[in-house]
Amino acid sequence: MSESAFRVETTARLAQWRIDNLGSCTYRKSDPFKIGNWNWHLSVEKNRALYLRLHPEISNLTRDNPPIASFIIRVICSADDRKALTHPEITDKQLKNNDDFVWPIEVPFTGKFIIDVEFLDLKTASPNGGEPCSIWAEGFTTxxxxxxxxxxxxxxxxxxxxxxxxxxxxxxxxxxxxxxxxxxxxxxxxxxxxxxxxxxxxxxxxxxxxxxxxxxxxxxxxxxIKHEEFRTHRLALLQAADKYDILDLKEVCHESLMEDIDAKNVLERLQNANLYQLHKLKTSCLRYLVKFGKIYDIRDDLNAFLQCGDRELIADIFNEVLNTWKGF
CATH class of the missing domain: 3.30.710.10 (Potassium Channel Kv1.1; Chain A)
Structure with a gap:
């Protein structure tokens, strides 16, 4: 079995594990992948049902400061027109070991399928005993x-x-x-x-x-500036940073916009990345759309974009699709 069979692809808050075929295997565990401050594992166990687990790698960090996670997890069947089974959204669940999140899936999956985890937030317990603190709210203020x-x-x-x-x-x-x-x-x-x-x-x-x-x-x-005010106005602040040549503000906006790319904002982020020459953001948006297969989830928005979008940007999307297909 190739090493890629255990590799999980990641972007800022999204992890995706592609499984070609479980075959006669009854258990498979992914390589560790990093999201936030922790290394994570996905595992599948085939018995009467398919048991899917998500858990952080056991370490001193996990024991002393376990993640409190909010996420959406889906299983997508590649062979069945990308039919997806989605677990109800998990909110503020503390994960310490491989039994803290177990999803028994009764629906049989055959052939190739994808496990897709979108982390909505990751928190740690407050050292003062207060409300848990989001690790993604700390990056700007520090x-x-x-x-x-x-x-x-x-x-x-x-x-x-x-x-x-x-x-x-x-x-x-x-x-x-x-x-x-x-x-x-x-x-x-x-x-x-x-x-x-x-x-x-x-x-x-x-x-x-x-x-x-x-x-x-x-x-x-x-x-x-306060963190929430910054997040509320970051697109307008990006425009101002570009207009008045404030490079540090432009870079802070750039980094922040890469943190929470999702299906609702990816096309807008892609257009802004192209307009303001934000290469990393543009690359992240294209990977999210094509490599992670989210292009199928926004077909109506994409069709509207193709009617009036920038021609060079549309060409970049198609080139990304073609380059990705070469790898299959």
Missing amino acids: KQSNETALACLGRMLTEGINTDIIINVSDGSIGAHRAVLASRSPVFHSMFSHNLQEKELSTINIPDMSIEVFQAFLRYIYGN
């Missing part, structure tokens, strides 16, 4: 440094301390500081360094951005 300095900088914005520039957006105005804007954006630096209207009048007009989005943009620049 990048902030020097909390005292950032808090003071944030106060300058929220309390309007010595502001010297007014920004007029589509539905309001807000004060800010030239020095802060210029230090974070080459575009703003250019505005204030030359004899442009913005320098002379001490105002900037940005009619293509709402006050809510621009406040989030400024809070990122000043270092006091």
Whole structure:
């Protein structure tokens, strides 16, 4: 049996194990695969029913800090027009060993089939005994440094301390500081360094951005944006980062948009990846659609996209399909 028979393909939150044929085997366990902070295993056991298990690899991390997982798991029969059997959504289930999640499947599966696990969230127990904490909510906030300095900088914005520039957006105005804007954006630096209207009048007009989005943009620049605010506005923040050449914000948006690709947003993410030249996001979206077979789950949306989408991007999708088929 080839090594690939035990390999699980993964993207940020999705794991997929392709089984060509169980044959006479009554038990098969996958190679370990990493999602979040843990290595995981899938296993199938064939008895009167097919027993499917998902569990973390036993380690000190698992014993001391076991994952609390929310996920959707499906079995897809490749030979039967991708007929799928889906387990009811699992929410906040602590998994320590291979008996914590067992799915007995009475429906017989023959030939090739795919086990598909989409992790919705992974949490760990709070060290203070409070509510469990999502590991995916930590990534952005832990990048902030020097909390005292950032808090003071944030106060300058929220309390309007010595502001010297007014920004007029589509539905309001807000004060800010030239020095802060210029230090974070080459575009703003250019505005204030030359004899442009913005320098002379001490105002900037940005009619293509709402006050809510621009406040989030400024809070990122000043270092006091909250995680949920960032996630709510990350597509608009990506546009602003590209327009004002703030590379760190663009990269943070890029990384965040790769974390939760799903069937509802994959085409929008793909178009934004193409527009803003986000290679990793584009690759992840194409893999999600083609290698993981999600292209079959969004046929109506895909048909609409094919009618009016970017021709080069459509060609990229078809090339990905053709390259994937070569591997079969």
